Amino acid sequence: MSTTSTEDTWSPLRADPSTTQPGVVLHGRAWTSAPAFPDPVAPRPCVVLARVVGTAGGYVRGLSAAGAPVTVCTTLDQVGPALSRFGSEADVVDLRPLDGADVVESLGLGAALSGRTARLVTVVRGVFDVLGDEHLDPRLAMLPAVCRSVRQENPLLATSCLDVTDASAPADGLVRLLSGRELPASAALRRNTTWYPQPHRLHAASSGPVIRPHGVYLVLGGLGRLGAQVARAIAAQAPTTLVLAQRNLPRYSAGLPVGGSAVDLRQVDVTSPAQLSALLDAVQAQYGGLHGVVHAAGTRLSRARIDELPTHRSIRDQLTEATAASVLGTTTLYAALEGRDLDFCALVTPGPEAPGHALHTAAAAFQHAFAHKARSRAGRPWTAVGGELSALGAGLLPALATGVGSVLATAP
Numbered sequence: 001m002s003t004t005s006t007e008d009t010w011s012p013l014r015a016d017p018s019t020t021q022p023g024v025v026l027h028g029r030a031w032t033s034a035p036a037f038p039d040p041v042a043p044r045p046c047v048v049l050a051r052v053v054g055t056a057g058g059y060v061r062g063l064s065a066a067g068a069p070v071t072v073c074t075t076l077d078q079v080g081p082a083l084s085r086f087g088s089e090a091d092v093v094d095l096r097p098l099d100g101a102d103v104v105e106s107l108g109l110g111a112a113l114s115g116r117t118a119r120l121v122t123v124v125r126g127v128f129d130v131l132g133d134e135h136l137d138p139r140l141a142m143l144p145a146v147c148r149s150v151r152q153e154n155p156l157l158a159t160s161c162l163d164v165t166d167a168s169a170p171a172d173g174l175v176r177l178l179s180g181r182e183l184p185a186s187a188a189l190r191r192n193t194t195w196y197p198q199p200h201r202l203h204a205a206s207s208g209p210v211i212r213p214h215g216v217y218l219v220l221g222g223l224g225r226l227g228a229q230v231a232r233a234i235a236a237q238a239p240t241t242l243v244l245a246q247r248n249l250p251r252y253s254a255g256l257p258v259g260g261s262a263v264d265l266r267q268v269d270v271t272s273p274a275q276l277s278a279l280l281d282a283v284q285a286q287y288g289g290l291h292g293v294v295h296a297a298g299t300r301l302s303r304a305r306i307d308e309l310p311t312h313r314s315i316r317d318q319l320t321e322a323t324a325a326s327v328l329g330t331t332t333l334y335a336a337l338e339g340r341d342l343d344f345c346a347l348v349t350p351g352p353e354a355p356g357h358a359l360h361t362a363a364a365a366f367q368h369a370f371a372h373k374a375r376s377r378a379g380r381p382w383t384a385v386g387g388e389l390s391a392l393g394a395g396l397l398p399a400l401a402t403g404v405g406s407v408l409a410t411a412p
């Protein structure tokens, strides 16, 4: 995807060439189980990082039994010297998420390992819904996304996120993972089985159009680049009322070129519960209903390279700031829509995974997990749609028709 863009000159009133690309391919995620790795590698020296020494006990015993020399660290600054003492390629096992460490601490470890040759396994719980009925915490779901970003930013570092929820023997599973020649980006242990995620092709259901003729649709971030693509995609289906909302309304007040649809521009900050509820009430009162919401509000950051951020505190600040519209906006929207009966709520997730985009990647992972959870746990018709910019405008409505909570749209 091109990130250079026409940012300075782009206007929703102009045609956007990315909407004209024909066709999209939609993907979901499936989990497949696999036996132990063939041709295991010899155990390497291992640095185990744990907040609580007791958490490390079983893992240290398992690694030692497999023949790996192990050093346990309880603070980040002990990791570098421990690796240097081993003096060769080594593995790092981060157990801190099992004792409440969050994504910011993973970003800190990634930065501390920058420039080193190592393999890093982050051990987590409650991050993946592998079996289809598992509890999933959207905040924790940011962890594997950040691990993948850390891997992309550090070519010498291979990373993996291992979810040990309900594992019968988590240490054995960890040893199995580390005995593979290649470290999978994500894996999950359930009882005695190791599972791996695989993309799988999705097809839109053929049960009629998602957009109702004369329906009322709210697009948050509706005059942004993606929001306007979405508005045009909705309008191309049927004449509707499109309520386009964002914090700042433009100087021009002319409508978008959206065929027979009516456009209503509104001001809202998606992170404000009061403003969002007031907007929903006003739309409901004026139009007598609301049929769908698309959350396409977000901030496109300049490249926020984690190794350029000096302290943990600043990583946390950056994360909060960069993801406010996506993360806080999503939870605010969920609460504001409570009790309102919609055909769909779509979250358009921040950009693709790429070096320098760890914060966006984390926000996208949050939204995908949130929509999956809203659909599977609360029965709400939520879908997060991510993927290539060129495919999002054309892919959004087909993605909603798949009936799946988390979809990636790519150009064929």
Ligand SMILES: NC(=O)c1ccc[n+]([C@@H]2O[C@H](COP(=O)([O-])OP(=O)(O)OC[C@H]3O[C@@H](n4cnc5c(N)ncnc54)[C@H](OP(=O)(O)O)[C@@H]3O)[C@@H](O)[C@H]2O)c1
Binding pocket: 001, 220, 221, 222, 223, 224, 225, 226, 227, 245, 246, 247, 248, 249, 268, 269, 270, 271, 296, 297, 298, 299, 300, 324, 325, 326, 329, 348, 349, 350, 351, 352, 360, 386, 387, 388, 389, 390, 392
């Ligand atoms: N998957 C991909 O390939 C991809 C590509 C591009 C973008 N995206 C994501 O999609 C989202 C929008 O991107 P874009 O390219 O359309 O960006 P954009 O052109 O900068 O538009 C962002 C829109 O969001 C609004 N907004 C930002 N913060 C808001 C808030 N707190 N409350 C209400 N509205 C808010 C902005 O208006 P105001 O500033 O006036 O509020 C604007 O309308 C971002 O999250 C971005 O990361 C994904």
